[in-house]
Amino acid sequence: MEIVFTVLILLLAVALSGACLRLLPFKVPLPLVQITFGAVLAWPVFGLHVSFDPELFMLLFIPPLLFADGWRIPKREFFLQRRAILMLALGLVFMTVLAVGYFIHALVPVISLPIAFALAAVLSPTDAVALSGIAGKDQIPAQLMHILEGEALMNDASGLVALKFAIAAALTGVFSLRDASVSFIVIAAGGLVTGAAVSWIFSMVSVRMAAFTEEGDPAPGVVMTLLIPFASYLFAEHAGWSGVLAAVSAGMMMNHLSVIHVGPVAARMRTNSTWTMIEFVFNGMVFILLGLQFPHILGRALLEAHETNDKLVWLLLGYVAAVAIALYALRFVWVWLLRWVASRNAVKQGVSNAVPGLRTVAITTVAGVRGAVTLAGVLSLPMVLSNGMPLPGRNVAIFIASGVILVSLLVAVIALPLLLRGWRHSGHDPHATEERLARTQAAQAAIRAIDDMHNTVTAGLDEAASAYATDITARVMDLYRRRLATLTDEKEPAERARRADALERQMKLAAMRAERATLLSLRSTQQINDETLNKLMREVDLSETALTSRGRFRS
Template sequence: MRCAARAVTTTQGFVRLSMTIVITTLILLLTVATSGVLIGLLPFRLPRPLVQIALGAALAVPHFGLHVRLDPELFFLLFIPPLLFADAWRMPRREFRRLLGPITALALGLVMVTVLCVGFFVHWLIPQVPLAAGFALGAVLSPTDAVAVSAITGNAHIPPRLLHILQGEALMNDASGLVALRFGIAATLTGAFSLPKAALSFVIIAAGGLAVGWALAWLFAQIRHFLTQWRGDDPSSHVALLLLLPFGAYLMGEHLGVSGILSSVAAGMTLNSIDTLKGELTTRMQNRGMWAMLEFVFNGVIFVLLGQQIPVIVAHAGEAKASIGVDWWHLAAYPFALLALLMVSRYLWVWIMLKLFVMRARRRGENVARVSTRIIATTTLAGVRGAITLAAVLSLPLTESDGTPFPGRGVFVFIAAGVILLSLALATVTLPPLLRRIQLPADDPRATEERDARAASARAAIQALDYMREEHKAQAEDADEASLYAEVAARVMAAYRPWLDPDSDAEDKRRARRGFGMERTLRLAALNAEREELYRLRREGEINDVTMRRIMADIDLTEASLRSGRRSGKR
């Protein structure tokens, strides 16, 4: 009887815990969804991350009683692999190869500089903190958050080259910062540090992570290609498997003792390079929609969880203050001092890096313009710290091997949270006006490249259609059918001809573009009329829901193409 009663109690406790997890998850999702509505209601524009952090902090106030403790290991497993995988998949291969020098200088060189500068500065500022522990804090503060920068800049145009550098830096410096953190913690706990051993371990961990990610992505692509050839395309199953790939890469990397984060990044870049979704329309569309929704939800939950930790960190600030024997004013000044150090060191590093790259380019005979101070300032202020920094600082051990508290841990948590909030606030105030003052080329290189690519694809389409028309003409036995086929082919080719000669400024070209704008407006009006008629037919019972959804799907696809400007006069 006692065993049965104990089993019932255990089952009831498990059910209550499961319900708590489900309800908490739903509240977090509701908070993320509500943040967009609140932004639209505010009389002034605030970046979504700041609103989500504020909502998370409000939920953690004791009156609401909702607090989610951020477990670093669970956080790194659940949120980081899919987000980095998606960013790596979207990272342009050509730009990544061309900008590998600046990206490496920021993601590796600047991380090492940050670790050293912060370590020595914190040891000088707080003598009770050992130098090795200061290096650990430097590693915590080194990763940047490109997602927060994108949300802050909003509709402001970031120069393409700068955007790719920031994206590449954020992809790579998470791994380098966390590996450096591992060495900092080990040095603090053991009191010993060997630079050659650390450098060798870093190379092995990084190279191993990249190799694991590449191998898993290549194996996934081969298996998927085989299944597609054998059974045909199964979009839902393949997208679900693709969603699991970054988690598998991360877990495999961590299990083998290498960088799971770099493994996820390598998997995304590998799939991008081998075009694993080539030729499968439905899978590509489902995949695109799934990742867009997942990124929105996961990024939102990350910032809400970040806000959830702030009241607890502030509540324990007194303990942190007592551990190092300083007053409140000094404790409050530490995040400002560290942020100033991070900004100054980043500005100097970016300035030196760009000067060296310009000098090397000029020695090769390239005509390179002088580096703008606004570009350097923008790159500096875009070094926003985010949830990776908070998760990293919370992963610091509570005690050393002998049971004594880890030196400065409470102060480090307070400083990291303060630097995150201050860097977000600073970027919110300064980045948008800076970006508006940056002079961009009159003709966006991306737009020019897109026009040229569309012209090349249009020429290929016209050649293929012309070949099919001639082939059908030679094989047709009925003259009327051959004439009809030629007429239809000419009509299809006519849709491609406006994309030819994209750089022409002739009057007929400008007139044709105005005509495309009119055509877009008329087509959208016609699609809206179709949609209204379908709703009317369903209301009156003349068609059922299945019929309406099938026709509506075609209408929605056409409207999405028109509204994106891909097939309109936006050329």
């Protein structure tokens, strides 16, 4: 029962954190609110302590979150920015393990070189979820955000694989760069193939299941999508490959399959709503778990150091500050070098001012927020060596990793708004042109389809029936003609069409709200039951959602 109560309390904390964010008089990033909730729950008065099991955490939370990120991330932009993403996700991780690992070993002699490399490896992954929560939606330029999201998507795997080799070196005392490089390629490739294969198989099975269920009920297919990230992760880990990359690959394959096989509207809507809820709940629980661990890790270590020697407290804090500065410095230099190489290549191709300046480098540096993967990785360090002796420096490594996570979050909260001030998009959506093109061509295709349907339907009708069908055709076609009128480049006709469209939208919204009020009134007087109410309310809600969505585009 204790586990049940703990889960319920965590879910309640997630819900309350979202509600409190709207009640606060000032803007605070949601991850920071959730971490604060976790820290408050860790207070001895509440008596809530959740043991952080790294393996269970990696299995339960990481696969679905990475799967959702891989499913959601724009594939075109990911491919276009692949060089920058790989240089950050692979090149920077390698340099972090090497340079920061030696730095940590020199700074804290009690931490052996393999453990220093392991600590540097767990400090290398970044957290795009925390970043987006801190920066806010559409605050960071889209191109840079795609790079940061792609980096966070890929460097979890590279950092955790590097951690695996570092731990093996610490336990055995043997390390071969050649063997590690070959193993890394095999582990990465195996994870990518496994994730793609599992996603494809499960998707095909869910499609078949939907065909056999009554009225094409999408629920079994939605449940199947929930199993994909866990199955991908477990199969890959069982084979000795990267479960993290398998989850990412499964999400990307799911995106590809959803484009090729367009399923029923009900299935898409239910799947999207389900995964939106899962992302919110799981992300919230991840940050609340972080908050729950910080008082026990940081507070206990500082208290023990204070009881031993006051100077040890400042020494531990100095370790955290020094490692954080080293990480920021290395990231700044690495990103600046990437910018410099890109600018040289641009100049050779005759393009001037093609690469943004130091402001972008600074934002990219500060955006390297560490999160739960770092904590899970450092807590997975073994407690004893192969000879049974305690692993030297483990507690200090855990303290440093926890402190760096907290520092990176606070630095991002303070510095990102300052760096982004005055650098927002001037009301221009970078994808507005292609969206307008898509809407125009879709409306034209709809008009052609209506015209073809009209010719087919009226072929064998008499004059009265044909006139009636023509009237219906004109009314349906008029919707798309007016939509095309709002998309034209001619100002006066477009403005007139927009005013008419806005008036029609206001009338339709008023009508839908009246429908909703009437349905609720009928339910309250027991003239209709809950099943009828839910069915009709869903129809009104879907219509209003589509209407308001088009309204946001036109505004």
